[in-house]
Amino acid sequence: MSTCEQFDVVIVGAGISGAIMAQQLGAKGKKVLILEAGTGTEDRFWNSESEHEGEKVKHPGYESYMDTFFTALAKIPNAPFPNNPNAPQPLVTDLAPIRDNQPLTDGYFVQKGPLPFSSTYTRSEGGTTLHWLGTCLRMLPEDFDINTRFGQGLDWPIDYDELQKWYEMAEKNIGVSANADEQNYHQINNSSVHIPFENQYNYPMEKIPQSYLDHHMEEGLRGMTVSFDDQDYPVDVVSTPQARNGMPRGDYRPVGAVGNPDVGQRCAGNSNCVPICPIQAKYNALKTLEQARKTGNVEIRNQCVVYDIEVDPATNNISRLLYKQYQHSGSPDHVCKTVTGKIVVLAAHAVENAKLLLASGIANSSDQVGRNLMDHPTMLTWGLMPDKIGAFRGPGSTSGIPSLRGGAFRKNRAAFRIEIGNWGWSWPEGAPINTVPDLIDQKNMFGKQLKDTIQSIYPRMFRFGFLVEQLPDSNNRVTIDPDYRDQLGNYRPVINYNVTDYTRAGMAAAKQVSDQIFQRLGVEGYTEYHPSDPGYLTYQGKGYTYNGAGHLVGTHIMGSDSKTSVVNKEQRSWDHPNLYLVGCGNMPTISTSNPTLTMAALTYWAADNVLKALDQA
Amino acid sequence: MYINDECKPIKTKNNKLCPITTIEELHHNLQLAIELEFATLPTYLCALYTIKENTNICAYNVIRSVVMEEMFHLTNSANVLIGTGGFPALNKPEFIPVFPTKLPDKETWFTVDLQKFSPEALTTFKYIEEPAEIAHGLITIGEFYANIEQGLVHLNSQTDVDLFPKKTHPQIEHKYYYGGGGIISKVTDLDSALFAINAIIAQGEGMPTTHWDPDKPFPLDETTGIFSGDHPLFMQPRELAHYYRFNELSAGKRYVCGDTHNSGPTGPDIPIDYHAVYNMKPNPKSSDYANFPELQQMNLEFNRLFSHLLNQLHDAFNGNPEILEPAVGTMFKMKYAAQELMRNPVPDSVYDYYAGPSWEYLSDNQ
Amino acid sequence: MNRLSDFYRLGAALTDYEIVQLEGTGVGEEYYDVLTSLVSGNILDELFDDYNNLDKTCSGHVPDEQIRSSILANPKLGPVARNIIKLWYLSIWYQLPENWRQKYGIPNQTKNKYQDVQFIVSRNAYIQGLVWQATGSHPMGAKQPGYGTWSAAPGNQPHPVNFQ
Incomplete structure (x- = not known):
C-alpha cells in the first residue's frame, strides 16, 4: 500500500471528458494522472522511429490512422483505429438481427436484444472524438423537464439557464463554428424550439458554409409545414453548429492539428469527418490533451486498463484504482499496478464507466448503474434529387431541420431532428465504392456508358438522417457476466436493448415527413428497409430500420434523489464522496441534440466542482 | 535574394537604394515587393509537387513552410500597399518571371530554374535565400524592406501627405489568412505598417549587421533536434531563417543547440530520398x-x-478580400493538376523526362 | 510492344479516360503489378493482343459492341477486363469469379506480394480512384478541395471572377 502512487486527481479515460477535466485541473496546478485503456499517439502527427538498445522502435502518429483508414476495405467509423484485443471496441460490422433470443457474441458487445444496440465508440487516446462528426447542438430548454411537461422520461436536476454559461465555455474551448442569431432558432415559427442565448454572445467562429444541397433544400422547402395532432409545424433548414474550424471571429485563433499545427486551421473539405479528419480541422480530444500536457501537471498513461476500484469502508471514499498495464496490443502480457487520487474521475465512456462500476461493485446503491442506456435510433431515407446537387462534398452534414425538435406532440411520441447528409448514399448504400461494382458486374457497363452513368447519377444522391429521441428505460442496460471476458480477463459489456413504441411512433412520423419532403422536391425515392437489417423493426404493420448514432447516453444518470440516480447535480457519486462520474452517462434523457456539447458543458461544470472540492479539503 | 537595377526596374544609385520620397515611389516599391515574393513561388512549388506522395515528409514540410511564409510576406506587402491607398496588380503576364530567370549572386549571376526536388534545386533555393550577412556590396531584400520602412516614416512626417487615407479597399484580415506563415494584421497607421514590414524582415533573412558572427550559435531550444525519431515535432520546420532550413535539407542533417553558421547542422539525419x-x-x-x-x-x-x-x-486585394477563400480552392486544384502532369512521361524524351506545368498567365481570350 | 503501354491503352478504352489521365494517377504501374501477379501472362497477352487487333482493324475507333463481343463476353478475358475497370475506378482488386479461378487461376502462394482476394491496392492508389472524379468530387479523405468549396454548384469549371 505504501508504494502506491498518489495524485490529486486520477482520471480514467483520455477521451473528451477526461481531457477537459485534466486540462482544467492541470491549469490550476493540480497533479493529474489519466489512465487510458487504449493505445495512443502522444502529440505525434507523423509516424516516427527511434532506436532503443540497438532496436528500432516505432512510434505511430496520427498519420498511422490515415494509413489504416485508406487501406481498410470496410470504411466503418472505427476503421482507422487499432484493433486492440487488450481494449476491444464495438464495431458496426459486428451487428446482425438477433433471432430466437440467441445473443450476438462475435463482437466486443454481448448483445441480448431483443434488438441490437447499434452504436460504437473508440477506445484509443482521444476517444470517440477521433471519429465523431462534430455536431455541437445545445439542448432545448424544454428538454430538461420532459416529465413535468409531457409526462414522459425524466426531468434533469438542472435547467437550461444553469447550464448556459458552461455551454459557452465548451463552445469556445472546443472551437465551434456557428452564428448565434441562427442557433437561437428564433426565426423558426415554433416557440417550443427557441433557445435563449446571452445577449452579445456569439460562437468563436463564423458558421461553416452550408452545402449547395442545403441551399437547394432551403429554397425548395421554404414555407412548408407538416401537421401533427391538427397542429402545423414549420419545416425549416438551419445550419448546424460544428466543432470544425471556420473563419474566426475577433481574436480567436483556430487550433490546427496536434503535432502539425499549420494544417487544419480551416476545414478543407476532405469529406471524411467520420471516420477521420486527415488534418484535424474537426475538433478531437487530442487537442485538449495536448493543452493538458502543456500545463506540466498532467500525465497521460496509455495502455493502462483500470479493472477494479476499491473503497475505504470507513469513509466510503475511493481508496485506490487497480489497473493492468500492457506493452503491446498483440499480447495479453501485462503488469498489475495501483494508484490513488484524492479525487477519482471516471471518464471512460458511458458503457465503460458502467462496466467498471459494476465490476468493482461500487456507486450502485440506487441499482441504476448500467440502466437507462439510450441512443438516437437513426432512420435514414434516401433518393435522387431531380438535378445535380454535388453530393460527396464537404463536411458530413452542414445543416439540418431542427424545427420539429420540440412541441406538444412529445406527449405521444418521440421528437426528432433531421440531419441533411452531404455524402450522397455513402451511409445507406456504401456509395460509391460498394455500388459501382454492380454497374460493372451486373449492369454490364464500361467505358463511356459507365462514366456517364456515374457522372449523371451520383451527384444527385442525397440522404436524410432522422435522429429520433429515445426515453430512459431501466431495462435497456449494460451488465457484466463472468462468462464473457476479453483477452486481459476484463469484462465485456452485456447489453439488453429494445426500442419502445414511443420511439417507433417517432420513426413513423419521421417517415411521413420524409415522404412529404420527397414529394415536394420531386425526389426519386430509393429508401428500403429489410427484415435482414440489424435494426429492423415494425410499428403499426410497417417496417423501419434504425442505425446507431454513436450517441451512448444514460448509464449512470444524474438526479436529485439518491435512490433513483447515480450522481447528483454536481456529478458526484451519491455513494462515494471523492468519486465523480463524467460523460454522456450522466444525462438522464437524450432528447434531440447530439450529446457531446452538452456532455462537454457538464464536464466543465464538473471540473469546477472538483476544483472546489480539492480546495476545500 | 538581392536587388539591383538589372533585376527589376528600381531606382538605385551607386548600388544603393534611393530614398523613397513620394507616395508613388512607395507604391512602386510595395508592388515590387509583391512581385519579388511571388516570383519564388513557382520554383518552390515545382520542387514541392515533384515529391512523390507520402515520401520525403520532412523536406515537403520545410518547403511548404517557406512557401507559406512567402505568401505571408506578399500579403503583408499588399496590406501596406492597400492601407496607403495603393492598388496591388497581379493580373498581368509581366507579373510572372519567365523561367529560367536570372538573379544576382554576389559578383556573378545565377539561374533560377523550375526543377524537380534535387540537390541542385536546394542549391538554388539557398542562393535565393542567402542571408544578408553573407552578402557583400549587394542590396539585400532586408535592405530593400528597410528602405520601405524609412520611406513610410519619412512620408508619415510630411504634413501634406495623407499616408493612411480613410477610404481604401478592404485589406486581407486575419480571418482570411491561415495555414502557417504568420498572423496577418491590418495596416491603419505608421505603427501597424512598420509592424507588417518588420514581420517580413524578421522572418526572412534578417537585417544586415556588421556585427554578424558566423560562429555564434543559433537561438535554438536546448531540446531541439537532439531527439532522433521520437520527438513529436521532428518532422516540423523550425524557426530558422529560410536559408538554414534549406541547408538542413541539403546537408541531410538537423541543426541542434550549439550549431552555428560555420559549424553547419550536426544533429540527427533527415531521411531524404531523391529517387522518390x-x-x-x-x-x-x-x-x-x-x-x-x-x-x-x-x-x-x-x-x-x-x-x-x-x-x-x-480581386481579393482590390476590394473583395472574401475571394481569398475560393482562391485557396484554386491553389489546391493547381497542385493536383501539376501533379497529374508530373506523373506523365514526355514521349520520346532522351533524358526520360516527365512533364510539368509552364506557369503562364493567360489573358481572357486565351 | 510494351505491355505496360498496352495496359494503359486497354484501360483507356475500358474506362473512357485518356491515357494521360490514367498515367496522371501515378499508380498505373502498381495496378499493372497486381494484375500481372494474379493473372497468367498468356491470358494477359491474349487480352492485350485482342484489343490491339481490334484497334488496328477499326483504326483507333473500336465500337463498344466489338469490345463486348470479343473481350467482355469472353469467359476467359471478360472477368479480367472487368477487374481492370474496377482497379481503375475503385483501386480495389476483387477476387476473380469461382469458375474462372478453377479454370484459369494461378494458385495463391504465401510468398507472393498479392493474393487473389479482395484488397485495396495501396493508400496512394485509393486516392486515385477514377470514381471520385467521375462523381465530380474528390476521394473522401484526400485531395482536399478547400474551405467552402462545397457551397458552390457542382461542376469542374472555376467560377468566373468579376473584376475590372
Missing part, C-alpha cells in the same frame, strides 16, 4: 508539348487555373 521524385523536365514550356495534344491540354488547364488564381488574388 518525379523526374520533371527543367523549365517546362508549352512548346514542349506541341506534338502531344493531350499533354498540351493538361498544361493549358494548369495555366488556366494559374491565371484564374492570379485574377482571384488580384
